[in-house]
Amino acid sequence: MESIYQQALGQEFYRLHPEMQKKYGLTSEQNIMVLGQGRMTEIRGTHPLLRPFLHIGAMDHFVFGERGKNVPFTLENYAYQTEEGEEVVSWVRRFFFPYSIRGFDAAMRYDHNKHKIVDELGKSGSFHMDIDLHVTPEGGLYMESKQLNFKGKCHIPGLKSSVYEHYDEEEGAFRVHVHVEHPILGTMMMYEGLVHTEFLPMTFNNIPERGILE
Structure with a gap:
């Protein structure tokens, strides 16, 4: 079975660094999870007066208003299949601030009609983005979205997001950089850091709804 990222990238997938291939080659047949632990060097973005409004999205694990430096971070990836047999990969991110x-969270799937990865955001999956994937010369992965949609009915104009990840051989870890921006509001969120990753056997039989763990 090919992972959703293999399907999206085709032969370009094999230009990824071997450790990137291992992480992004995750499928439900492997019965493993990816556990990442590290620190985000900095989390910034959004004018301080607007940040309180982001707490609404925090309830859905979609956006949040806290900002800081050297923030502990965990990432859990699970590959599972829906009742319809569709392959999905969950991204369960946690940021550990001093008081919260x-x-x-997100659930990614491959849309065979669009030939793109679709990223459903938050526990509810109410927001989603179509993602373009590009392999960089050093074997990293660049993911870009130029439109955020709400329940497939409307979109938030101008909001763009990008994720760049590559494997740092000296550190033996993945370096990640995430940037969400708006042409008028500027940087909404940016975070970057180093994540050490383990590949562990699954220890439970039933994946929670959408693969998102509470």
Whole structure:
């Protein structure tokens, strides 16, 4: 079975660094999870006066208003199949601030009609983005979206997001950089850091709804 990222990238997938291939080659047949632990060097973005409004999205593990430096971080990836047999990969992110723990969760699938990865955001999956994937010369992966949609009925104009990840051989870890921006509001969120990753056997039989763990 090919992973959703293999399907999206085709032969370009094999230009990824071997450790990137291992991580993004995750399928439900392997019965493993990816556990990442590290620190985000910095989390910034959004004018301070607007940040309180982001707490509404924090309830859905979609956006949050906290900002800081050297923030502990975990990432869990699970591959599972829906009742319809569709392959999905969950991204369960946790940011550990001094007085709160915030989530930024997503479920990714491959849309065979669009030939793109679709990223459904938050526990509810109410927001989604179509993602373009590009392999960089050093074997990293660049993911870009130029439109955020709400329940497939409308979109938030101008909001763009990008994710760049590559494997740092000296550190033996993945370096990640995420940037969400708006042409008028500027940087809404940016975070970057180093994540050490383990590949562990699954220890439970039933994946929670959408693969998102509470």
